[in-house]
Amino acid sequence: MLVVPDAGRISCWLNAWLAGHESTDHVIDAVSWGDRRVEFISVGTRECLSVALLLGELRRLRVSRVSLALPRPGNPLGLGGPSEFNAAALEAGAAIVLHGPGTGFVPARRGSVTSWVGAPATPPPYLPDMQQADRDLRGALLDTAERLAELDVASWSPEAADAVMNLRVAGQLDSPMALPSPAATRMTISALRCNAIVQLALRDHGGAATSNEMSARSQALRPLERASHAAIVAACSSLDGR
Template structure:
């Protein structure tokens, strides 16, 4: 359960069939299982890219607003988080309410296989490095170096390792996807680098968006690998 809630203080699920009020996460997971849910898929949609979603439009709209969602496997439900802060000043904590909504039983949008994701990531990593170098972001000083050092420290601490039972390829794909995502974040956040005009800054965004999209697709493929294998009957 700690792996699910992280450092958040409270997680509740609202809108579950058979429950008149929001319930705790443990009860909610048991209820979902009784309703036929056998697995959970992650979705990481962004404007213009409903990654991992299957509809209907109402669910997709809420998931796009939150930029994340969970889609159940085995029963037509999905969960969209609403995150807010609660508590008095000096003792503020994060609470999350997951809204349970009906979803369409259809393949999730634009999720690649692990093999496809790994191949795409190799090319995306090259593209990201080329863009960073061209825009003078990769060598833009101690801020970039510190950010990369922090990423390496997290990776070495095993923070990106998936739960037991995931294929090793999924672990490899997730780690590479997160590395690509870090490089993209550096390009967006670490100052203008060599891009000194509005047109050059627009060019930076145009160059990086496909790379960021590839990284998000790969993360979803890695996180969902166990459910996808189960669905295909792979053991």
């Protein structure tokens, strides 16, 4: 089961609603999928908004698009500022940005509820497009597979080696996604699988005898991690799947 980032799920469903592809009821159910209780804290008034009220705010504020941010140290993917918002998003590992009103939301887990806290935010100056992200992901996967074979990944992370071998097996998402096209869906599944491989391989350095070997493994995996994040951001931030 492939784990969909909450910020990615929310971004794609809000975009589907903005594009007129999904009904309000479907979006409310999907954003609060399963036992995921969510609330949104508005900027300024600090009012707590349900998903239904958030949708009304999107319409009132004339939001044109919702983009996903998956920043990591040294890679502010999906962020445009200001620095306070970027720092909060980097600490949380994710954020969503509303294009139009200059607002973004950063998740904060509080017990069984995830509060998405609003703050001033600028849309990013650059978002990866679908075609480029797909090419980059495919290229990074080929390069990483070769490097992992050279580093004998099977000896120190058999699970990651098996995952690489089974990439062509159909993957299943842990929650519904309203992605804008079949191509976006395929790329998202591929990106999530690639990211899972990275996490499996980085989780266990059991076969590493030296710090140099551990560093070599991390360096081999980081390009695939960056490409998988960029592909997820591209798919979940797209209105038309292109």
